[in-house]
Amino acid sequence: MREVNNVTRFVNKSTRALVQGITGTQGRFHTELMLEYGTQIVAGVTPGKGGEIVHGVPVYDTVEEARVELNANASIIYVPARFALDAVLEAIEADLDPVVVITEGIPVRDTIEMVARAKAKGTTIVGPNCPGLIKPGECKLGIMPAQIFREGSIGIVSRSGTLFYEIAAHVSRIGLGQSTCVGLGGDPVVGLSFIDVLKWFEEDDETEAVAIIGEIGGDAEERAARFIADGGFTKPAAAYIAGRAAVAGKRMGHAGAIIEGSSGTAEGKMKALGEAGVSIGDQPVRVAEILKDRLA
Amino acid sequence: MKLLEYQAKQIFAKYGIPTPKSKLAESPNEAQDAAREMGTPVVIKAQLLVGGRGKAGGIVFADDPADAFKVASGLLGKKIKDIEVRKALVEEKLDIKDEIYLGIIVDRQRGTYVVLASAEGGVDIEEVARVAPEKIIRFPVDPLLGLKTYHGLRIARQLGYSGSEMQALASLITKLYRVAVETDAELTEINPLAVTDKGFIAADARLNVDNNALFRHRDLVEASEDRGGEFSEREMEAKEKGLTYVELDGNIGVIGNGAGLTMATIDTVTLKGGRPANFLDLGGGATPERIEKAVTFVLSDSRVDALLVNILGGITRCDDTAKGIIQAREHTRTEKPIVVRMMGTNEDEGKQLLAELGIDTLDTMEEAAERAVALARGE
Numbered sequence: 001m002r003e004v005n006n007v008t009r010f011v012n013k014s015t016r017a018l019v020q021g022i023t024g025t026q027g028r029f030h031t032e033l034m035l036e037y038g039t040q041i042v043a044g045v046t047p048g049k050g051g052e053i054v055h056g057v058p059v060y061d062t063v064e065e066a067r068v069e070l071n072a073n074a075s076i077i078y079v080p081a082r083f084a085l086d087a088v089l090e091a092i093e094a095d096l097d098p099v100v101v102i103t104e105g106i107p108v109r110d111t112i113e114m115v116a117r118a119k120a121k122g123t124t125i126v127g128p129n130c131p132g133l134i135k136p137g138e139c140k141l142g143i144m145p146a147q148i149f150r151e152g153s154i155g156i157v158s159r160s161g162t163l164f165y166e167i168a169a170h171v172s173r174i175g176l177g178q179s180t181c182v183g184l185g186g187d188p189v190v191g192l193s194f195i196d197v198l199k200w201f202e203e204d205d206e207t208e209a210v211a212i213i214g215e216i217g218g219d220a221e222e223r224a225a226r227f228i229a230d231g232g233f234t235k236p237a238a239a240y241i242a243g244r245a246a247v248a249g250k251r252m253g254h255a256g257a258i259i260e261g262s263s264g265t266a267e268g269k270m271k272a273l274g275e276a277g278v279s280i281g282d283q284p285v286r287v288a289e290i291l292k293d294r295l296a
Numbered sequence: 297m298k299l300l301e302y303q304a305k306q307i308f309a310k311y312g313i314p315t316p317k318s319k320l321a322e323s324p325n326e327a328q329d330a331a332r333e334m335g336t337p338v339v340i341k342a343q344l345l346v347g348g349r350g351k352a353g354g355i356v357f358a359d360d361p362a363d364a365f366k367v368a369s370g371l372l373g374k375k376i377k378d379i380e381v382r383k384a385l386v387e388e389k390l391d392i393k394d395e396i397y398l399g400i401i402v403d404r405q406r407g408t409y410v411v412l413a414s415a416e417g418g419v420d421i422e423e424v425a426r427v428a429p430e431k432i433i434r435f436p437v438d439p440l441l442g443l444k445t446y447h448g449l450r451i452a453r454q455l456g457y458s459g460s461e462m463q464a465l466a467s468l469i470t471k472l473y474r475v476a477v478e479t480d481a482e483l484t485e486i487n488p489l490a491v492t493d494k495g496f497i498a499a500d501a502r503l504n505v506d507n508n509a510l511f512r513h514r515d516l517v518e519a520s521e522d523r524g525g526e527f528s529e530r531e532m533e534a535k536e537k538g539l540t541y542v543e544l545d546g547n548i549g550v551i552g553n554g555a556g557l558t559m560a561t562i563d564t565v566t567l568k569g570g571r572p573a574n575f576l577d578l579g580g581g582a583t584p585e586r587i588e589k590a591v592t593f594v595l596s597d598s599r600v601d602a603l604l605v606n607i608l609g610g611i612t613r614c615d616d617t618a619k620g621i622i623q624a625r626e627h628t629r630t631e632k633p634i635v636v637r638m639m640g641t642n643e644d645e646g647k648q649l650l651a652e653l654g655i656d657t658l659d660t661m662e663e664a665a666e667r668a669v670a671l672a673r674g675e
Binding site for chain 1: 402404405407408409422438439440477480482506507508509511512526540542544552553554555556557558559560562563564565566567572575577579580608609610611639640641660661662
């Protein structure tokens with residue numbers, strides 16, 4: 001994360017991103033969509049494909065060459081799971097920040113290593129297995145459908161992808177719009193926590209209220225609740241937790257979405273957030289309505 | 297992917313972790329021979345991927361080779377917890393002085409492996425965690441440093457050991473960490489680790505490998521007998537078709553794109569008074585063929601009275617979704633009602649295609665869930 005106007009931002013119009021895995025199907029497809037949105041995609045990287053051009057973007061063999069020649073400062077990664085660790089470490093070493101990891105299915109051992117390296121260096125990793133980041137009107141570094149977002153004052157932080165789009169669409173339709181949206185990712189270990197993003201939203205002047213979108217598994221939502229209860233985040237917040245009807249012991253799509261024993265249930269998370277003063281939406285649409293009421 | 301006890305023990309032994317003398321038996325004769333070779337008494341353990349086999353009668357002692365034959369006859373081919381026992385592990389009976397718990401799991405919040413250790417071994421560790429959490433030592437491992445000997449010594453000290461026993465235990469803990477990392481284990485467990493006059497011996501072993509890392513462990517995949525025992529028949533069939541499917545006990549089929557959205561859809565159906573029959577996540581960028589496969593699969597479920605498809609078009613296109621649904625309906629020739637909620641990429645095209653066939657489309661998840669609940673009730 002870089003310092004801009006005294007507030008550390010994830011992405012904005014000065015983000016100069018490179019796409020790792022730009023020559024693959026996903027990389028190509030989303031590079032075009034990000035360019036259409038106005039994101040500065042300055043280079044692509046695929047080892048062995050240096051010299052090619054994808055949607056007008058020059059491709060390099062290594063991240064270091066691309067960074068030096070085009071002054072890139074962020075990376076988005078679409079490389080297949082088995083090569084993802086190397087790609088992320090390469091981006092961290094080249095001082096790119098944030099590093100957004102879209103790739104799904106990365107072994108948890110590899111994620112542990114990349115997250116540890118990033119922490120040691122102070123780099124922000126978003127994901128893995130995430131939809132990315134968007135600052136409406138300025139920069140989309142991710143795979144989210146652009147048409148549902150509009151500039152506004154709601155910060156959104158979510159473990160899920162499509163459920164985040166669902167709630168973002170309601171936020172837009174109700175006339176609020178989004179300041180910045182962050183998809184944390186659906187894996188058991190990810191680079192960013194709800195707390196990391198809430199800290200940032202607390203400082204961000206453009207964010208007036210926040211939507212927290214959680215799901216079963218782990219205790220990231222409970223920790224966020226404790227952080228809010230302790231005064232770490234003071235703006236209005238509403239939450240939706242997916243998986244109330246899930247069965248214990250079954251993975252619900254995401255590797256991290258599993259109730260183990262009695263921990264990680266939706267009820268526990270809703271109770272913790274509710275007690276911390278976060279309004280709970282029982283349906284996704286309610287999150288947008290609650291935020292509108294709380295800002296009125 | 298879970299490994300059987302004997303497979304986990306083979307791996308542990310390769311890393312220098314002491315395991316009991318043992319031999320695998322697939323027939324009573326083999327069990328008898330094994331008992332004769334290693335000397336009696338022995339313990340005969342059914343090789344199963346489910347927990348709680350001891351209480352279910354899957355672990356039996358035998359005093360002599362003839363007894364081993366009898367015990368193995370009583371285990372092999374029988375069902376324990378609904379699973380047929382095909383293999384039994386014949387092991388020397390250990391003279392156990394004390395039992396320790398050792399486990400390594402992933403700490404999601406810290407993003408590290410964490411070693412769990414307790415002087416109260418041999419019992420259900422989740423129960424210990426619930427009633428006496430102070431009896432469990434949690435030691436997070438710095439991923440960039442690994443688990444060094446001095447870390448092992450600290451854990452051994454905390455468990456109350458000193459001198460040569462402490463050193464042996466520390467060495468064993470560092471070896472177990474290597475097993476966890478090098479086999480990409482989600483769970484590496486010795487419960488109990490037997491304390492005997494001959495030193496520490498892994499009396500039991502569990503090893504669950506991260507499914508995302510199986511490409512690095514082809515040998516383990518080949519040897520594995522994990523055929524998804526915890527999955528239902530329909531879930532196994534879905535897995536073979538490459539569908540992310542969880543069976544639930546209701547009568548409303550649910551298909552969505554993305555894990556969170558699909559979970560929210562089953563929650564909303566439940567909130568509106570309905571009972572979902574399943575969770576099926578199409579994932580990102582589903583093609584008409586994939587959607588057809590998913591819709592056909594859910595419609596072919598005799599329990600399903602109505603189907604709700606909830607698509608938020610991003611990479612997945614609404615017109616592709618419509619095409620997939622139409623093809624599936626033609627194939628299955630079903631009269632079961634289908635409710636579709638679609639929004640996003642190529643929404644209008646998708647809605648038009650469905651409208652031509654008289655299939656309902658709704659704008660919101662909440663309305664669609666209500667409609668599906670009403671239709672499933674025959675309203």
